[in-house]
Every structure is written in structure tokens, then in C-alpha cells.
Amino acid sequence: MADRNLLLGKGEALTTAREIKRNSGPKKFPYTLDEVRDSISSSLEHVQQSLSNLPKGAKPRGEGVFELTLHPAFLGRSYFPKSILKKSGLRDVGSKETSIVPRHVTDARDAGKVQATATLFIAGNESAVAALRGILNATTHPKQIEKELKEIESIRWIDNENKIRGELPDDNEQHSFEVALHAGADEEDVVASFAEFVRNHSGKADLKRKIKVGGLTFIPVYATSAAMIEIASHSFLRVARPMPELRIAHPTMARTTMSTYATSLPSQGAYMPERYAAIFDGGLGTSDLSPWATEYYYEDTNETNGQLLMHGNEVTSTFLFGRLNSEDDNLKRPYMNVHHYRVLSPVSGKDPDLFDVLLKIKDALESGEYKFANLSLGPRMPINDEEVHAWTATLDQLCSRYGILATVAVGNDGDVEGANRIQPPGDMVNALAIGAADLSSPKWKRADYSCIGPGRSPGYVKPDGVAFGGSDTEPFKVYNPLLGNTVGVQGTSYAAPLTLRTAAGVACSTSYEMTAIALKALLVHHAEYKSKISRDEIGWGRFQEDAFAMLECENGVATIIFQGQLEKGQYLRCPIPFPDIPITGKARITATFCIQAHTDPEHAINYTRSGMGVVFRPKVGAGIESSKDFFGRNSQYKMTERQFRDDAHKWETCLHRIRNFDGEDSLVGPVFDIEYHARESSRGVSPSSAPDVNYALIVSVQADDIPDIYNLIRQKYTILQPVDISIETTITT
Structure with missing residues (x-):
């Protein structure tokens, strides 16, 4: 050494x-108070009338939710209509990004340009909305109230159709939907109101599977498409979409047996057998990996099938032994052991099982036992700029709370036009979202199937990076215990655990303690970037496979x-x-x-x-x-x-x-x-x-x-x- x-x-x-010493200069305003009054008076009246017309069951506490959009010049964290809301009795329950061309700008160079700004979700009853109208029409205002009024671009009532994402099934059958409500930890009355409203439309809100994260509650709902449009009139419903299927592997990617490659498992235990990584996948179903991996399954995942077990074994094998470069290569000794959670069953991804899988992952990570985790699964849908998915929201908070380094496969629909953007929870800000490179050689590029960015802002650089995931030209060679052979596969499902293995190798190779965020930074720091390839495709670059190269x-x-x-x-x-x-x-x-x-x-x-x-x-x-x-x-x-x-x-x-x-x-x-x-x-x-x-x-x-x-x-x-x-x-x- x-x-x-x-x-x-x-x-x-x-x-x-x-x-910290702060200095700030005066801020220019794009509108006079009279211009703001002329612009939003009629829309505010429409909000009050629409709220009045809502049936009682659609407005718990007598409250409705509408949108208030700020002018792009007032997007910074110090701009928020706090005084207006307090005086009127309104409250904010969320926000989203909106792209607009404002009527006037504070910088002439921005005239006519699309700009990003914040749309706030505002909740309140009719009297609070009336109070806001009174504030707007008053002849004199305190200085802070006038300032906040002049920061408003527009106000809008939210129609039912604007809350629906994705295409609704064109039939009269009941389908499963995922719904996000503006309802935090102390707002069970809002959740109960929504469940009753769904029942009144011959649907069912599955409250046993609800997930609360921050100020949102995610709920699976059964209803017809026509009923779902009516259910969307519940004022605290933020977004509803048809329940996406669960992804685990690319359905068209063949598995090829590589009979001339190594099939002998290492004779030694893990270097750090007292450490465990959590892998959530399709199960093992065999004792071949038992010296290094312990499988946990649930009553509803006891029954399985070969495809799920193949995937689960290969993902776990990748983390334990790495991949094989050549016929002369050997399976490598594991750095640490694995707790493999069989969270999938043959019916996973249908109906509310997407929530079941997330709840199983959540329960395991809330034990606080794991510093390393891999998810080569998730909802099969591109991320949305306006909304954070239940998987992303839940897992981001868990990784932050428990100091977990999670690797997440970004999905294998990169070659599907219109659906090639990274998939949840690949938009997590506290995890490493992993795409796939097509080759292990210096001539690599993004594999065609690997989903692309950008992510949401914040979290714009997505994927965080890529790792070799295999291609038709060069398959990803991994040992499959079920087949007793090395197989050639491809997918972001394998790039993700390969990257987690590198991180685990760094952690186990030195007694110098590194936090999860330090390991993430080290991986990004040493990523190999190619300037000729868009950052949307490869993020910060191709991650190192060799742990020692980063030390x-x-x-x-x-x-x-x-x-x-x-x-x-x-x-x-x-x-x-x-x-x-x-x-x-x-x-x-x-x-x-x-x-x-x-x-x-x-x-x-x-x-x-x-x-x-x-x-x-x-x-x-x-x-x-x-x-x-x-x-x-x-x-x-x-x-x-x-x-x-x-x-x-x-x-x-x-x-x-x-x-x-x-x-x-x-x-x-x-x-x-x-x-x-x-x-x-x-x-x-x-x-x-x-x-x-x-x-x-x-x-x-x-x-x-x-x-x-x-x-x-x-x-x-x-x-x-x-x-x-x-x-x-x-x-x-």
C-alpha cells in the first residue's frame, strides 16, 4: 500500500x-394593484360560485381547493402570500410548477417567453374566499398585503378533467385508479369524506392501503371511468390516474444461456457478513444463495412463478457476485450479505397491488436496519413534472430519515416514443437513479432501452448516471442459480444492483466510515462523462464498477x-x-x-x-x-x-x-x-x-x-x- x-x-x-449576512435590493413589480384587480376579480368570483355549487359531500369542512399562480418574478423562497392567506382565513395545501407567458415582465428580455413559475393550491370555505375578494377590492392596504397582491399572476378554479392524468378506459367496467388527496397526518376527516363520496358514486376507496406522506394521502380507488370523472369533483382530490402496471423486466428481452462461462459459486462468505443490503424483487425460491442471502416473503407472495424468480435471482446474484467479463472470469466474493424481500406475486401490478408492494418496501426500510437497498421495479409510467408519485414521495423520505443509499432502475422503455422518460421512483432526489450503458468498453453509449431524463426540478439531472446493463451486442453476463448457469440478459434492472455493489465495495473496503450521501457523491465524482452524449441520456456519466478505483x-x-x-x-x-x-x-x-x-x-x-x-x-x-x-x-x-x-x-x-x-x-x-x-x-x-x-x-x-x-x-x-x-x-x- x-x-x-x-x-x-x-x-x-x-x-x-x-x-450569514444578507442584503437584498428593491424588487420590481410587473403589475399595479389595479391591473391585478382587473385580472383576477372575475376568476375569484367564479371560484366562490363554483365552491357554492359543489355538493356538501365534495367539500369537507365546507372547503374547496383552487389554484393561485404567482408571477415568475416572485418564485424565490421569500415570496409567498402569507399575509393574504392569514387575513382571509385561507391556507395553502400544496404547489406545482407551471409554465406561462406572463402578461407583463420585470425584465424586457423575458417578454413573450415561456417562464417557469409556482402555482399554489389554496383551500378555504366560501367566507374565506369572500374575504379575499374583500381584500382585493379594498381602497387601502397595509404595505405587505399590497406587495403580495401585486405578486399574483392568476387565480383559477380546478375543473374535474384537469385533475385526471392519463387516458381513462373507454368502457363501463370498474377499474383501479390511484388518487392523491390534499390530506396530511391530521386530516382523516378529509379522507373519510372522500371515501364516502366515492361510495356515493358506486366506487370503493381502499383505505386499508392508503399511504400518507407529508401533506398528501395516496389511495387506491375502484370505479368506472365515468364515475371517476364525477369523483374528481371532490375538492381535495389533487390528481387521479389509471393504476399503472408494475415493471420488473423488459418483456421482449431474451435470456440466453452462456454455458461456457463460470458457474461455480465462491467458497467464502461475504467480507462483511454482519452487513446486509435489502433487495426488493421477485424472490429466490432456492437455497443456492443461502450462504449469503436470506429470503423473506409474505402470505400474498407465497405463490410465484419462474419469471419472477429468475429476475429476483439475477438481481441478487448481480449484487453479490457482480458480472462476468469473459469465459476466464470467476464469480467474485460478495462484500456483504442480502435480505431479499419477495414483494412480487404473479398478480402484482394489477388492481391495488402497486400499493401493496410499496407498503411492503416501506415496512422493511422503516426498521432502520439497512444502509443499502436496491429497487429494480416500480410503476411503469413516465414521471410527471406537476406531481410526485407515491413511490417517490414515500421512499425519498425514508432514505433521508434512515440514511439509506438506494439504487433505483429508471425503466426499460427508453425506445418507446412518448413514454421514454424515467419512471418512478427514478425521480427520487435521495437515491441513485440508474440507467443502462450498452457496452462495458470505452465505446459505450446509452442502451436504447434505458429511459431518459430530465427529471423534475429539483432533481433535474436524471438518471444520476448509467452502468453497464447489457445489449444485443454485449449481453450482461450474470449467474442464475435456478438454471445453474451463467445467462446473458439486459436491462436497467441489472445496472442498478451492479452500481450498489460498487458502493458496498467501497464501504466494506475501508474502516473509514462514509455516510450514504458520501458514497453517492463519490460515485458521481468518479463517473465517466461523455460530452457528446446528452446529459438527459446518461446523467453525470457511467459509474465506476471497481470500488478501489474510487479509493x-x-x-x-x-x-x-x-x-x-x-x-x-x-x-x-x-x-x-x-x-x-x-x-x-x-x-x-x-x-x-x-x-x-x-x-x-x-x-x-x-x-x-x-x-x-x-x-x-x-x-x-x-x-x-x-x-x-x-x-x-x-x-x-x-x-x-x-x-x-x-x-x-x-x-x-x-x-x-x-x-x-x-x-x-x-x-x-x-x-x-x-x-x-x-x-x-x-x-x-x-x-x-x-x-x-x-x-x-x-x-x-x-x-x-x-x-x-x-x-x-x-x-x-x-x-x-x-x-x-x-x-x-x-x-x-
Whole structure:
């Protein structure tokens, strides 16, 4: 090990916390108060009349829900009509992103352009709506009320048809639907009202399978299509869609037996047998993997079929033993053991079983037992920008709460026109969404079947990356215990556990403890990106398969890991280690920031409650505090016909970029200043009330004229220590 430069840990010991000082200038308003009054008076009257016309059963507490859209200039977290809502007796119950062309703009360059803004879901009774009309028509206003009124773009009542997503079946049969209600933990009366309303339309709301996440309640509903349109008039129904099927594997991808490849299982146990990864799939049904895998199944998954077991075995085998490169290759020793949850049965994905599967996963992860999990399954449907799916909302909160690194297959419909966008829960911000590369060689590209991004904003860079998943040209070769043979397969189902195996390899290869978010950052940091391929296709790039490659520094490069918590009301100054030698030539900094964010699923546009503002100061060592762009929108967002809001990138959970510098004094004691932003219920919150969040920063530095930069940094920063390698002899590079 003496001749190898290893990842330098304890970077967080170099950081210092500083108080945040804020300055903000006056804001321009696009409309006068009279213009706002003229624009929304009639629509507000329509809201009041529509609410009055609703049957009592469709408006629990006598309340209805309508939309209030803000002008795009007031999308930042500090803009929210809090005073208006409080004075009128209204309340917000959620938000979504909307693209509009506003009537007037504050910047002439935006005239006539489509811009992203926030639409708030507002709840209240008739008297509260009447109070809002009174506020609007008053002759004088307090300063804050007038300011908030001038931030409003439009108000709209939500018609039934606007709550339906997807095509409804064209028949009179009962079908299953998934419904999201504006109903949080203390709003069972809203749920009960909805269930009764469904019964009155000859349907059934399956409350036994309801799932509450944040301010939403997800419920399976049985009804005819005609009845579902009527049921959508319930004012607290946010969205309804036909129940999607469950995906586990590409139905047209053949499994080929590779009889000349290795079939002998390793003779040794896992390196870390006391650690377990949770794999949720179709089951094992055999004892072949019992030295490393324990299977759990349920009463309703006791019966199964060969296709499900094949998939479950291959996914588990991929995580345990990896894949085979050639006929001379051997199955590798597992890093850790597996708890395999057989959550699928032959009828899974039909009727409300999509909810059954999620509830099983939720129960297992809520045990707090797992740091690693893989899901090569999920609803077969493209994600929606306006709505967060039950799978995404539930699993994002679990990963944040329990510090879980989850790998999620993004789906195999990448070659299906109109349905090729990533599938839930691949839009999670606290997981790694994995697509598939077609080849294991340097000439790789996205596999045609691998679903593409972008994700929602925040969470725009999706998939997070790709891993080899097989193709017709080069199948993914994995041992299948049921067949007693190595088989050639393909799919994102295999790319996901292959990536989780790499992460587990890093965690098991060193006693240096890394959080789930640090492992995610390390994978992104070392991903191989091809600039000629769209980020929508491959995210941050192709993930490494070799765990040790991420623990070793290349010649002439020093890589340092920072991990810890971002605290309330402070920014963290992270020095970028450089030796005390003037940099006169070319230098490069590669940096990756990740946080494990708290989420608000009812607020799709402001889904993450946690964000980070990162300021790069290249010359702090010379006493110069001026900043320079490092992470900007262009490192993540494509500027297309859709105009992204200025602060969108501050709410992303992953930032990554490589920056080159050239010339004397271009870098003198550079630092990153990280500000932790917080918001709740779609508005800014006091920093003192915001929960701390886990963060990780991976930074690599190199300079052409300092070839021995690694040792010089170690000499200057003695607190930085190389991570130790505990199973080095088993890892090949």
C-alpha cells in the first residue's frame, strides 16, 4: 500500500462556520394593484360560485381547493402570500410548477417567453374566499398585503378533467385508479369524506392501503371511468390516474444461456457478513444463495412463478457476485450479505397491488436496519413534472430519515416514443437513479432501452448516471442459480444492483466510515462523462464498477472527502487544499456536493426543503473575498424553450463540475462557502427552525507544475489522513 495514494479523509476538520449576512435590493413589480384587480376579480368570483355549487359531500369542512399562480418574478423562497392567506382565513395545501407567458415582465428580455413559475393550491370555505375578494377590492392596504397582491399572476378554479392524468378506459367496467388527496397526518376527516363520496358514486376507496406522506394521502380507488370523472369533483382530490402496471423486466428481452462461462459459486462468505443490503424483487425460491442471502416473503407472495424468480435471482446474484467479463472470469466474493424481500406475486401490478408492494418496501426500510437497498421495479409510467408519485414521495423520505443509499432502475422503455422518460421512483432526489450503458468498453453509449431524463426540478439531472446493463451486442453476463448457469440478459434492472455493489465495495473496503450521501457523491465524482452524449441520456456519466478505483488517487491528483452536517443559520467555509507553492501553470478542480434533503411531496415545484448555495472564492489566501462562478445553471440545466428560474439550482441535491484554471495567481487559497437554504410548505422558513442536513463534498485538485501535489498536501494539512484499505488483496484494478 505504500506506493498508492489513497483518498484523503477528515476534510471536514478543515471547515469553519460563519454567520450569514444578507442584503437584498428593491424588487420590481410587473403589475399595479389595479391591473391585478382587473385580472383576477372575475376568476375569484367564479371560484366562490363554483365552491357554492359543489355538493356538501365534495367539500369537507365546507372547503374547496383552487389554484393561485404567482408571477415568475416572485418564485424565490421569500415570496409567498402569507399575509393574504392569514387575513382571509385561507391556507395553502400544496404547489406545482407551471409554465406561462406572463402578461407583463420585470425584465424586457423575458417578454413573450415561456417562464417557469409556482402555482399554489389554496383551500378555504366560501367566507374565506369572500374575504379575499374583500381584500382585493379594498381602497387601502397595509404595505405587505399590497406587495403580495401585486405578486399574483392568476387565480383559477380546478375543473374535474384537469385533475385526471392519463387516458381513462373507454368502457363501463370498474377499474383501479390511484388518487392523491390534499390530506396530511391530521386530516382523516378529509379522507373519510372522500371515501364516502366515492361510495356515493358506486366506487370503493381502499383505505386499508392508503399511504400518507407529508401533506398528501395516496389511495387506491375502484370505479368506472365515468364515475371517476364525477369523483374528481371532490375538492381535495389533487390528481387521479389509471393504476399503472408494475415493471420488473423488459418483456421482449431474451435470456440466453452462456454455458461456457463460470458457474461455480465462491467458497467464502461475504467480507462483511454482519452487513446486509435489502433487495426488493421477485424472490429466490432456492437455497443456492443461502450462504449469503436470506429470503423473506409474505402470505400474498407465497405463490410465484419462474419469471419472477429468475429476475429476483439475477438481481441478487448481480449484487453479490457482480458480472462476468469473459469465459476466464470467476464469480467474485460478495462484500456483504442480502435480505431479499419477495414483494412480487404473479398478480402484482394489477388492481391495488402497486400499493401493496410499496407498503411492503416501506415496512422493511422503516426498521432502520439497512444502509443499502436496491429497487429494480416500480410503476411503469413516465414521471410527471406537476406531481410526485407515491413511490417517490414515500421512499425519498425514508432514505433521508434512515440514511439509506438506494439504487433505483429508471425503466426499460427508453425506445418507446412518448413514454421514454424515467419512471418512478427514478425521480427520487435521495437515491441513485440508474440507467443502462450498452457496452462495458470505452465505446459505450446509452442502451436504447434505458429511459431518459430530465427529471423534475429539483432533481433535474436524471438518471444520476448509467452502468453497464447489457445489449444485443454485449449481453450482461450474470449467474442464475435456478438454471445453474451463467445467462446473458439486459436491462436497467441489472445496472442498478451492479452500481450498489460498487458502493458496498467501497464501504466494506475501508474502516473509514462514509455516510450514504458520501458514497453517492463519490460515485458521481468518479463517473465517466461523455460530452457528446446528452446529459438527459446518461446523467453525470457511467459509474465506476471497481470500488478501489474510487479509493485511490491518480498520479498527480489529490482527492479529499468532506462529510458532516450543515447547520441552521450558518454557512460553512471549506478550504480547497493546495500546497504552499505558487501556481503558475494549468490547474484543475473537480468538485461534487451532495446533500440528503428533507422533502415536501405536496409541493412538487419546491419538493426539496433543503438546498445549498455554493460560492467559490478563488483568492481568499490573498485576502480577496470576491467570488467566481463554479456551479451554475449551465452545469445542470439545458437552456431550451423553457426558461428555468434563477434560483432553481440552489435546491438541487447534487452538484458536480470540473473547472480548469490557467495563469499565475489564478488560485490562491481557494475556498467553497456553502450556505444551507431551508424552506417548508413551499415558502422560506426561519433558519433557526430548519433541520440540519447531511452533506458530502468530494474535491480533487491537480496542477501541471506540482506533480507531487498529493504528498505536499499531506505535509501541509496533517489532519487529512488516507483512508485505510482492509480488503485490498481482493480488489482488482
